[in-house]
Amino acid sequence: KFTQTSFDLQISESTKPGARFILGSAHDADIGTNSLQNYQLNPNDHFSLVNKEKQDGGKYPELVLKTPLDREEQKSYQLTLTALDCGDPPLSSTAQIQVLVTDANDNPPVFSQELYRVSVLENVLPGTPVLRVMATDQDEGVNAQITFSFTEAGQITQFDLNSITGEITILSRLDFEEVKEYSIVLEARDGGGMIAQCTVEIEVQDINDNIPEVVFQSLRDIIMEDTNLGTHVALLKIRDKDSGHNGEVICKLEGDVPFKIVSSSINTYKLVTDGILDREQTPEYNVTITATDRGKPPLSSSSSITLHIGDVNDNPPVFEQPSYVVHVAENNPPGASIAQVSASDPDLGT
Structure with missing residues (x-):
């Protein structure tokens, strides 16, 4: 008869096959063949039984591990140990063995995805959540406690990572015009030191936050008033750091002037003459x-x-009046001024 009807045995899943565990023995008050002779174990795939004998002739059982254990597949085993004598009729007694498989850190963390992709607008405020990565570990206890980190944390200044929840948030302002996409490697580490990695790709989406600029790259100092229509006057370039529709620019000439702008290439325009110039009217x-x-x-x-x-010399001199009548006294000496005429020319220079 066993001293107790059940035994609890804890075995680590990392235990190698061949390991032995001494079990509680039974006692039989009879003697000779009527006394305890051996022990038997119910058939199973992982354990066998060896009958051992003490110096005083008493017998006790040893449980032997035959095949490796895996706690993630089966956490416990229920075995039946039987003690037998050789009496007539034979008598027996049983005890239950509860084998609990304890965890070993034999499973690394596993991310729910190897690659995470997300898009954020460039004007999101610091503190805004971007996404949350998730990882699981089939181990238990400390071996299943996961912490998250950036593999190159010192080089990542735009994002923050909660080491417990795996949530990534905006740490500093983003700028599409500076960096359009971030590729970040994350690490999940369990309490036993095993790690897994995943990649997070964050696409920065453009908003219309840049004003287009007009830059003159060449400009004539003076445009002669007899310049032909379509003559090149200036070259100008339009710059807008945004992309897509935000970076598509329409160029317009304001007011009523004898010029027009003509597209030369993408975001490049020519300013040309488009009317008659007259310096005397508009200098x-x-x-x-x-x-x-x-x-x-x-x-x-x-x-x-x-x-x-x-x-240009496009205007003749003009007298102030078309004709002059001068009266001259008969006794004027030679060289005396008798009259003055005046003419003007709207042109410049000589």
């Missing part, structure tokens, strides 16, 4: 060009230049 023009993007709402800026009109 200079203040020309304003406005650039407006297609963002919502649209942004615009203007740039102004002064164009000076050069003179």
